Amino acid sequence: MPETAPRPDRLSGTRYGSRPTMKDVAARAGVGLKTVSRVVNGEPGVTPDTERRVQEAIEALGFRRNDSARVLRKGRTASIGLVLEDLADPFYGPLSRAVEEVARAHGALLINGSSAEDPEREQELALALCARRVDGLVVIPAGDDHRYLEPEMRAGVATVFVDRPAGKIDADAVLSDSFGGARDGVAHLLAHGHRRIGFIGDMPRIHTAAERLRGYRAAMADAGIPVEESWMSLGVTDPERVRRAAEEMLAGPAPVTAIFAGNNRVTVTVVRVLAGRGRSVALVGFDDFELADLLDPGVTVVAQDAAALGRTAAERLFGQLDGTLLTPERIELPTRLITRGSGELPPS
Amino acid sequence: MPETAPRPDRLSGTRYGSRPTMKDVAARAGVGLKTVSRVVNGEPGVTPDTERRVQEAIEALGFRRNDSARVLRKGRTASIGLVLEDLADPFYGPLSRAVEEVARAHGALLINGSSAEDPEREQELALALCARRVDGLVVIPAGDDHRYLEPEMRAGVATVFVDRPAGKIDADAVLSDSFGGARDGVAHLLAHGHRRIGFIGDMPRIHTAAERLRGYRAAMADAGIPVEESWMSLGVTDPERVRRAAEEMLAGPAPVTAIFAGNNRVTVTVVRVLAGRGRSVALVGFDDFELADLLDPGVTVVAQDAAALGRTAAERLFGQLDGTLLTPERIELPTRLITRGSGELPPS
DNA sequence: TAGAGCCTGGACAACGTTGTCAGAGCGGGA
DNA sequence: TCCCGCTCTGACAACGTTGTCCAGGCTCTA
Secondary structure (H helix, E strand, C coil): CCCCCCCCCCCCCCCCCCCCCHHHHHHHHCCCHHHHHHHHCCCCCCCHHHHHHHHHHHHHHCCCCCHHHHHHHHCCCCEEEEEECCCCCCCHHHHHHHHHHHHHHCCCEEEEEECCCCHHHHHHHHHHHHHCCCCEEEECCCCCCCHHHHHHHHCCCEEEEECCCCCCCCCEEEEECHHHHHHHHHHHHHHCCCCCEEEECCCCCCHHHHHHHHHHHHHHHHCCCCCCHHHEECCCCCHHHHHHHHHHHHCCCCCCCEEEECCHHHHHHHHHHHHCCCCCCEEEEECCCCCCCCCCCECEEEECCHHHHHHHHHHHHHHHHHCCCCCCCEEEECCEEECCECCCCCCC | CCCCCCCCCCCCCCCCCCCCCHHHHHHHHCCCHHHHHHHHCCCCCCCHHHHHHHHHHHHHHCCCCCHHHHHHHHCCCCEEEEEECCCCCCCHHHHHHHHHHHHHHCCCEEEEEECCCCHHHHHHHHHHHHHCCCCEEEECCCCCCCHHHHHHHHCCCEEEEECCCCCCCCCEEEEECHHHHHHHHHHHHHHCCCCCEEEECCCCCCHHHHHHHHHHHHHHHHCCCCCCHHHEECCCCCHHHHHHHHHHHHCCCCCCCEEEECCHHHHHHHHHHHHCCCCCCEEEEECCCCCCCCCCCECEEEECCHHHHHHHHHHHHHHHHHCCCCCCCEEEECCEEECCECCCCCCC
16 A cells, blocks of 8 residues: 655654654665665666655655765765855955855855954854865955964865965965056046045055055055155044044145045045045045945946956865866956046046 | 874875874874863863873864764754845845854854745755755745745754745744835825835735835825826836836826835936936835945935844744744834935925 | 576665763772 | 772764675576
8 A cells, every 4th residue: 555645754763853864765665775875866776666666755754865974974065165254245245156156066055154354263264164074165364374274275175265365374365456456546546637645445464455555655656756654544444433534634734635445445434525525536446336336426446356256266266176276376366447437536 | 202293194094185083183192082072072071181182182183073973973063054045135245144143153154055036046055955954044035935845844944034934834034024114115205295106126926025015005095196007117127127117107298206116226226217317206215225325315215124134033043943932923123214315305 | 498797776884973881990988 | 908989081882874895686698
């Protein structure tokens, strides 16, 4: 007599809350354990009739393979970890999405977490992911010492750093050309007649911030303009301090006529400051952001391609896993100047 | 003779690429396997001296516990899954960040993936996460039939739906008050003298879209205004079609004087359309977005609190896991009208 | 009809960890 | 001196899967 739709919780000898295993399926289908495994994994060597019986048992019991056991046995988890700064930051949305797409194309899942810019938390998170035996790790560094990852990398965890290079170890890194981008952005302001140009950026201990500052200095030097200390504001990142910094630059006897903003959060804050003032001040920001074109004037930016960063990094990671990419490399992706108005304002 | 900093890849009987296990650590420290386990897990009953020896061995070998094996043994993974629509959508950034924070507070990791609004992909992803034996699942539904999750939920996977309710099963859901929010937003336009108000929203098969449409109709009905078909555009989501829809509403002999936009992507597109026109048209959008206050005029929105949605959902999920929350519930979070100018324009 | 070879199925070990339980060593009390 | 009880340690099984290997039954050929 064929069974008629048994209730899934009436599993043989299992209590509520536990799940059927291949053994249960095998018992129900009246076959051996390994046969079930073969069916589940689509391996050859199973008669259509047997396969059908097994499929029915799987269906009836609501069986789902336990991937933990599988991972334990096979050694590979088909998952990669992504450690970023803050999931809520719009810059990382497209980036993690791109990483996810590549992972998906390779049949891998994405596990991710935010370091909140805290090096300790970055380490904790990265090591937790390693304990899960992720196959690879994409890290947007918060700290500047990644030696803690050496044993992991030696053990075969593919590792790629994005946006900022790794600290004190030799590893793949995919970056935007911060130096070149900043230099071009500042040069753009210079080309429009500005001479007193301010720079507001993050702490120079952050690689990208340092590079952008270097780009700013290089552009000014190329134009033969000595930079005054009061034009630069470094390590300023929270809105209130950015606001004050901007206001100070714009006050005094010889105020700046243009500002170069080191990242998109700074840019947005500067936009707010400028919106509250009558006098027009030119602005170029590093990083594009949504709606930049709708503001009045549109905000001219040095855009980096977050999705390309993520895609490139993930592809290198799988390249490492394939064994095709072996020597660590630093890849710099170009930036693109998008003119929208704010960077083309003349000095006032 | 004490060993001096052995090279980590010289593991006893292990080849390059494999990792030391507790057995290796035990052998090196000259203790039993279980003692290592005790030290690693901070269990009591180990002499300080033994513990020190074990710690040294761990250090020397670069040992890291294999969580896959641990999970297999313990049954709990200390990780939760998040299935959302699109990681790159700014609305989901704060949401997933909030989920992550709660997970972190409970010592759990977050695994996530995007469904890209594809029901099949949602299912595939959710089931993959279940195969990994996540303890719980936060799902932003793309499909409208979630019966496939029943065996999982019965097996003890905590499940919470966010932003939209589950389809065809009884499950926890945390939603924004789409109906009330839309009604209030439209009422706001009515209060400013508008009578011909357009509505552009997503397909009504999406719960939130249907609710917002219902709110629009309710507000209009309350004001005693019969809604004309040409004022409504449903199932329109890609920018080009939104643009056309908006332009059609604004053309003709009796154009609308105000538009209610059903979600933030629509709102942004409508803003672009309106920016290109001389005549002023009032606009209220559902969902807040960054820089809405900087546009001219600022965009009046019905804001939902994405972070609160995520936080509430995750907390309910861990409540289920604690065993404190047992009966599925639908929670609606209030929305908030933020006036910034665009919704207060008079009819022209 | 007998033998060779193929196809299907199953028994068993192993992956690395943790829970159980029992044994070893030691100190103190009778 | 002997025994009890305590603390610390380790042997062993189990978690659910997959890889290896062998057995049995079948078909095909001589």
